[in-house]
Every structure is written in structure tokens, then in C-alpha cells.
Amino acid sequence: MKQIFLSPPHMSGNEQKYIAEVFESNYIAPVGAMLTRFEDEVKKATECENALAVVNGTSAIHLALRVLGIGEGDDVLASTFTFIGSINAILYQKANPVFIDSDESWNLSPKLLKEYLQTCEKKPKALVVTHLYGQMAKIEEIAAICKERSIYLIEDAAESLGAFYEGRASGTFGDFGVFSFNGNKILTTSSGGMLVSKNAEWMKKAAFYATQAKEDKPYYEHVEFGYNYRMSNVLAAIGVAQMEVLSERVKACRKNFELYKEAFSKEINEGKITFMPEIEASEGNRWLTTLTFKESSIDKIIAHLQENKIESRHLWKPMHLQPLFKDAKRVVDGTSEQLFATGICLPSGSDLSSDELQRVVKLVKEVM
Numbered sequence: 001m002k003q004i005f006l007s008p009p010h011m012s013g014n015e016q017k018y019i020a021e022v023f024e025s026n027y028i029a030p031v032g033a034m035l036t037r038f039e040d041e042v043k044k045a046t047e048c049e050n051a052l053a054v055v056n057g058t059s060a061i062h063l064a065l066r067v068l069g070i071g072e073g074d075d076v077l078a079s080t081f082t083f084i085g086s087i088n089a090i091l092y093q094k095a096n097p098v099f100i101d102s103d104e105s106w107n108l109s110p111k112l113l114k115e116y117l118q119t120c121e122k123k124p125k126a127l128v129v130t131h132l133y134g135q136m137a138k139i140e141e142i143a144a145i146c147k148e149r150s151i152y153l154i155e156d157a158a159e160s161l162g163a164f165y166e167g168r169a170s171g172t173f174g175d176f177g178v179f180s181f182n183g184n185k186i187l188t189t190s191s192g193g194m195l196v197s198k199n200a201e202w203m204k205k206a207a208f209y210a211t212q213a214k215e216d217k218p219y220y221e222h223v224e225f226g227y228n229y230r231m232s233n234v235l236a237a238i239g240v241a242q243m244e245v246l247s248e249r250v251k252a253c254r255k256n257f258e259l260y261k262e263a264f265s266k267e268i269n270e271g272k273i274t275f276m277p278e279i280e281a282s283e284g285n286r287w288l289t290t291l292t293f294k295e296s297s298i299d300k301i302i303a304h305l306q307e308n309k310i311e312s313r314h315l316w317k318p319m320h321l322q323p324l325f326k327d328a329k330r331v332v333d334g335t336s337e338q339l340f341a342t343g344i345c346l347p348s349g350s351d352l353s354s355d356e357l358q359r360v361v362k363l364v365k366e367v368m
């Protein structure tokens with residue numbers, strides 16, 4: 001039996017052609033025309049004026065925090081139900097994450113966020129909100145809360161490229177948006193990230209920090225320290241080819257979800273299974289199809305799939321449960337803990353065949 005991965009890279013067919021163009025130009029470097037092309041494609045897809053291609057999504061979050069002046073001792077709010085990549089950048093800036101739990105959307109709860117802001121002694125400087133598994137958080141409400149209190153908003157849209165809320169792209173509601181092109185995301189450049197913002201000045205500053213903070217002088221002059229975060233022009237070529245198929249990939253992932261839902265319709269009706277919801281007025285990319293089980297042992301299901309060469313995965317372990325964050329501030333009500341204890345991600349590749357998908361379903365049903 002062929003191995004089925006959770007979300008393997010899915011090339012469009014044009015990647016090697018564009019890589020060949022890069023080789024012909026000999027811009028095998030973190031500069032070149034392909035970077036601009038890749039950024040232009042992301043700008044077009046998100047209707048955002050500025051984009052900067054960087055080495056990964058984590059570095060994009062880091063640049064956003066640095067540009068916004070988040071520093072030592074500052075409090076930064078964040079989704080607790082997320083991947084560590086969302087949070088590490090906060091630590092790079094020596095700031096303190098404050099974790100907010102999810103609500104029924106599985107994403108950050110605006111209600112808990114508001115409650116915290118009404119009672120906290122120290123005003124947080126920023127919020128990093130994740131659109132989990134490609135499904136939109138209640139971003140309009142969250143953005144309004146941040147705006148009212150002058151809290152910077154960074155959207156971790158690493159998983160949600162191609163997702164929309166009221167027709168507006170994820171990543172464009174906050175001060176900064178971040179996308180990831182890691183190997184298992186809906187599009188990939190093997191590794192890569194993109195920072196977007198409406199604010200051209202901030203983006204100029206981000207590009208400056210991403211290229212060793214070299215002053216505008218004919219020689220190498222440095223007033224501040226920076227990073228070597230710029231993406232390679234070679235990888236940008238992969239990105240250009242991948243962006244051509246973004247809407248196809250979203251369609252395929254959404255179809256996976258629909259097929260899973262159909263195949264488990266009886267279990268859904270009986271209340272044994274619940275899929276991650278899609279909030280009103282939004283269209284997620286369904287990067288991963290995720291679901292919780294009412295009674296079944298998820299360890300048993302994951303092990304059974306693995307025995308059959310199928311990769312599945314626990315949902316993210318909430319950050320406030322991580323030993324690393326045992327002392328971090330938190331506003332939690334058990335929602336993400338419950339999701340973590342009962343949920344898994346199913347194989348969701350955009351190239352998953354319906355036969356493969358049905359094989360996954362059959363195996364899950366055998367042990368649930």
C-alpha cells in the first residue's frame with residue numbers, strides 16, 4: 001500500500017521551468033526578479049499593496065514584531081491553540097506571550113480577549129492571532145477590539161493562504177499578515193514565508209531588517225542590527241508556480257473536507273464526530289480536515305492509521321499546556337484542552353485521491 005501523507009507538497013508542473021529561468025539569469029541569490037514576481041502574485045491574491053518574501057513564516061512574524069517595536073518585557077497576546085511557530089518570534093523579542101483560549105470556532109475567542117483587556121493590569125502591545133487549519137478566526141470582531149484599544153494586530157495566516165472573510169483575504173485585516181510556504185502547507189516553496197502589510201513604511205523597515213540592516217550608504221554601515229531573512233530567488237521560482245494553482249489547491253482541500261463530511265454523515269448525525277466549523281461569512285481553505293470524536297480513543301485511531309501507512313496527527317497541543325510556558329499568563333476555559341484531547345487531523349493533501357480518502361475513512365471507522 002502506498003504511504004498517505006498528511007499534506008505533502010503538490011507541484012503544479014511549472015516549478016522547474018521557472019527555476020530554469022533563474023539559473024539562466026544566474027541570480028542564484030536572495031535577490032532577483034523572481035522574488036518580485038512571487039511577491040506580486042501574493043499581492044494580487046490578497047489585494048494587499050506590499051509583500052516581502054522571507055525564509056519562513058516564523059521570521060515574518062519576527063520582523064513584524066520588531067518593526068512594531070515590541071521588545072523586552074512587553075506583553076503580547078496570542079492564540080493558545082496554535083503551532084509554536086506563532087509564538088517563538090515573541091520570545092525572540094524577549095516579550096511575554098499571554099495566551100487566549102478558543103471558542104466554538106476553535107479559533108481565538110473575542111469574548112475572552114475582551115474580558116482579559118477589561119481586567120489586565122498591564123496593557124498588551126500586540127496580538128498574534130492564528131487562523132487555525134486555514135479556517136478564519138472572528139477576525140472582524142478581533143480587529144475592532146484591537147483597534148479600539150490601540151493594540152497592534154498580527155495575523156498568523158501561515159495556514160490560511162487563500163481563505164477569506166467577507167471576500168477579504170486572510171492576512172489583510174491586521175497591521176501585518178504572515179504566510180508560510182513550508183513543505184506541508186497548502187502551497188510550498190520547500191521552506192519560505194511572506195510578510196504583507198498595507199503600511200509601506202513598515203514594510204520598508206521590515207525589508208531593511210531582513211537584509212542585515214544595512215544603511216543606505218555606498219559601503220556597509222550599520223546603526224541597528226538585523227537578520228539574514230530574505231528568501232532565495234531560486235525558491236521564489238517555486239512560489240511563482242505554486243501561486244498559479246492556489247485556487248485549485250483550495251478547491252481540492254475543500255473537496256476533501258466535503259467528502260470526509262459525507263462519508264461520516266451518519267457519525268455526525270449521531271453526535272460521535274464534529275468537524276472544525278467555518279464561521280459565517282467566511283470561506284476557509286480547509287488546509288487540513290480536522291475533527292473531534294466524542295468517545296473514541298484518538299490514540300487508537302492514529303495508531304491504526306499509522307499501521308496502515310497513513311499519516312494523521314493530534315491537533316496542536318495548546319501553548320498554555322507546554323512546559324515552556326508553564327509560567328505564562330493565560331485566559332483559558334478548557335475549550336482548546338478539550339479539542340486537543342479529542343481531535344485529530346486527517347490526510348488532506350490537495351492530491352489525495354477519493355479512493356485514498358475512502359480508505360482512510362474505512363480504517364477510522366474500524367476502530368472508532
Ligand SMILES: *Cc1c(COP(=O)(O)O)cnc(C)c1O
Binds near residue numbers: 057086179
Ligand atoms: C507553519 C506555521 C508557522 C510557521 O511557519 P514556518 O514557515 O514553518 O516558519 C507559524 N504559525 C502557524 C500557525 C503555522 O502553522
